[in-house]
Amino acid sequence: MKKSTWLLLSAVIVASLAAPLLACKVPVFRYALERWAADDYRIVAVVDGEPSAPVAAAIARLQEADKLPLNAEVEVLDLSKLSEAELWSVEGVDDTSNVPVLQVFYPEKSDARQLCWSGELSVDNINRWIDSPLRETIASDLASGVSATWILAEGPDEQENTLMHTRLQQALATATEKISVPEGVIRRDEAARVIAEDPSASMDDILRSDIPLRIEFSIQRLGYNDPAESALSAMLEGRDGEITRPFVCPVFGRGRMAEPLNADVFSEAAVVSACEYLVGECSCSVKALSPGIDMLLHNDWQAQLGNKIVMVNAPAPTTATVIEIPAGKPDAPALDKPASEETLLTAAASSKPWTWQWVALILGAAGIGVCTTLALRQRKSG
Secondary structure, X not given: OOHHHHHHHHHHHHHHHHOHHHOEEEEHHHHHHHHOOOOOEEEEEEEOOOOOHHHHHHHHHHHXXXXXXXXXXXXXXXXXXXXXXXXXXXXXXXXXXXXOEEEEXXXXXXXXXXXXXXXXXXHHHHHHHHOOHXXXXXXXXXXXXXOEEEEEEOOOOHHHHHHHHHHHHHHHHXXXXXOOOOOOOEOHHHHHHHHHHOOOOOHHHEOOOOOOOOOOEEEEEEOOOOXXXXXXXHHHHOOOOOOOOOEEEEEEOOOEEOOOEEOOOOOHHHHHHHHHHHHOEEOOOOHHHOOOEEXXXXXXXXXXXXOOOOOOOOOOOOOOOOOOOOOOOOOOOOOOOOOOHHHHHHHHHOOOOOHHHHHHHHHHHHHHHHHHHHHHHHHHHO
């Protein structure tokens, strides 16, 4: 990994250190799973006039994909219907000699788009981008509560692949033994009791699903030049021209791919450090400030998590309300009926001031700004 990338990752760590009060107790991987929707890719079919029968079939398949639980937006772009000025704005098409073509763009960051892959506009290629066996397994692992799935992208040297797999297993075993779930996480079925006993407890510390909270890391091997996983390879390798196989990459949340580790910077300490971040307290509720980019997955997260998710719709009041409570009788009997869970959760959501969190967030943002500047300077000097 480039030194500038590590500096940018360090910015997040600096922010978390500068804003410890902002952290909630829910681990990063679990916070991402329950609260961060996957960002959308953009899949574009570019044609020039009336398409041939195979291209028309590919377009029909792409339009079918638009109805699937897929974190992607699809578009059919016909160059013959564009003005001269509009043609100049088409991304990734210098001339019409390579049209028709299928383009896949990464999710936008800061209103900027990056081309992930382009190739033949065919039904087979579209199907490869919609889904693949390895991505199905990764989504299943994450939805079951696995802390992170580590992808080992294999290179041409089988001996080197085996060595890296062994080293990764050892590093994850060390991380599992060393790391523990942060104290203070409130399980959903315990929320009412905890809040009744401690009204100052934070709603951010409550899990939103009944998926078991545990520390577990899985490894999935991505074969070298595996045609079935060509889309996944493009997603992993298209972000950074300096990635070389073999490398490893942790995936967490709803398919968030963190920065990969090349063999030349791979170490047990680096793997354990990444695991500590993923299992540590979530200090960054803003997804855009989290390192990495989402994977394109055909997975209905709402169907898998929706019947388990706890939704608490209780916005904090903007103004204080004074309520006069009449004095009770000294011998008044205590109420036998306990407050409902919904009442307790609502009261907790509206009882806590947030001014200190904004102060902490500003301090964290300042740390990110400093480290990002250093990263950019390093990139230019390199």
